Amino acid sequence: MSILADVLSPPAQPAITELQALEARLEPLYARLSAHPLYRSMHSLGHLHSFMETHVFAVWDFMSLLKALQRGLTSVDVPWLPSRFPEARRLINEIVLGEESDIYNGEALSHFELYCRAMQQCGASTETINTFLNQLGQGQNVLSVLSQVPLPVAAQHFVRSTFDFIETGELHVIAAAFTFGREDLIPGVFKAFIRDQDEQLSGKLALFRWYLDRHIEIDGEEHGPMSLRMVSGLCGSDPVKWQQAGDAAVKAIEARLTFWDEILASMPAAR
Numbered sequence: 001m002s003i004l005a006d007v008l009s010p011p012a013q014p015a016i017t018e019l020q021a022l023e024a025r026l027e028p029l030y031a032r033l034s035a036h037p038l039y040r041s042m043h044s045l046g047h048l049h050s051f052m053e054t055h056v057f058a059v060w061d062f063m064s065l066l067k068a069l070q071r072g073l074t075s076v077d078v079p080w081l082p083s084r085f086p087e088a089r090r091l092i093n094e095i096v097l098g099e100e101s102d103i104y105n106g107e108a109l110s111h112f113e114l115y116c117r118a119m120q121q122c123g124a125s126t127e128t129i130n131t132f133l134n135q136l137g138q139g140q141n142v143l144s145v146l147s148q149v150p151l152p153v154a155a156q157h158f159v160r161s162t163f164d165f166i167e168t169g170e171l172h173v174i175a176a177a178f179t180f181g182r183e184d185l186i187p188g189v190f191k192a193f194i195r196d197q198d199e200q201l202s203g204k205l206a207l208f209r210w211y212l213d214r215h216i217e218i219d220g221e222e223h224g225p226m227s228l229r230m231v232s233g234l235c236g237s238d239p240v241k242w243q244q245a246g247d248a249a250v251k252a253i254e255a256r257l258t259f260w261d262e263i264l265a266s267m268p269a270a271r
Contacts, residue, residue: 018242019232025246026180029253038260039190041267045197049124050267052115052208056129057155058259059115061162063099065178068166069230070096072174088233091226098218104210111215118208122201128152154262161255165248172234176245179227181252 042048074089075081083089100110109117119126128151135145142163146156165177191212198205235241 018235018239019228022242022246022249026249026253029250029257033253033257033260036257036260036264038264039193041264042190042193045122045201047267048122048194048197048205051263052119052122052124053126053128054152054155054263054266056112056115056119056126057132057151057159058256059112060129060133061159062178062182063110063112064166065162065174066092066096066099068174069171069178072169072171073230085233088230091230095223095226098223102214102218104207111211114207114211118205118211121207122204152263152266154259154266157262158255158259161251165252170244172231172241172245173248175227175231175234176248177252179224179231180249181256182224182227 038051042051069092070076073083073085073092075083101108102111102114103109104114116126116129128149132145132149132151135149136142140148143160146159151159162177165174168174191209194205194209194212198209231245235245
């Protein structure tokens with residue numbers, strides 16, 4: 001089939017029941033995630049610093065998942081050729097616009113950059129994440145840098161799990177990990193803690209509060225539904241792909257649960 005014929009041929013219709021079955025499969029894991037004791041175990045700014053200095057790596061590798069999808073679903077080469085995923089490429093480009101170039105006080109910034117600024121504003125250290133990025137900027141392999149830079153154990157494990165998904169090269173697998181392992185499940189108790197701390201610190205957590213609210217807003221109202229449509233489109237009516245996507249989604253949420261477990265374990269005073 002020619003490239004143009006491939007683009008113009010109608011995609012397989014996604015099975016709504018498959019998506020509903022997958023969401024039902026994930027519901028118990030989401031319940032565990034939203035009730036994780038980590039959220040109720042932070043009682044000080046020091047605990048928050050410890051959390052952010054590790055969690056920032058999850059914010060960073062989320063963008064790597066996103067870029068893997070953009071690379072696979074759109075045409076980024078020259079000369080340009082149309083990709084065979086017309087709806088998915090529009091969805092992913094819209095998500096990239098929001099995640100990589102959101103607007104904060106009139107300035108275009110990625111959510112990762114906003115998170116790093118929020119860390120600086122409240123006094124958390126960005127030294128480790130900066131060292132990590134500097135090593136990557138010199139052309140080193142991600143897994144090599146993970147073994148060289150003294151990262152928190154939780155960050156090492158979580159980033160490795162993320163790149164395991166990326167290295168499959170399977171777009172429906174990567175899309176499932178991206179969609180169902182997102183950051184939008186932040187319980188009210190954690191947001192209340194941030195609000196109370198911000199009031200005590202005269203606004204030093206203002207940017208972090210904006211990050212949380214904005215991320216939850218666009219994940220829930222915009223990017224979340226887009227991502228579900230993307231997964232459905234990529235799996236279509238193929239039961240094997242749906243099974244693989246479901247397995248990836250489970251692994252992504254389990255990796256997040258382990259991430260929270262290990263962050264909590266690294267804060268003995270917060271137990």
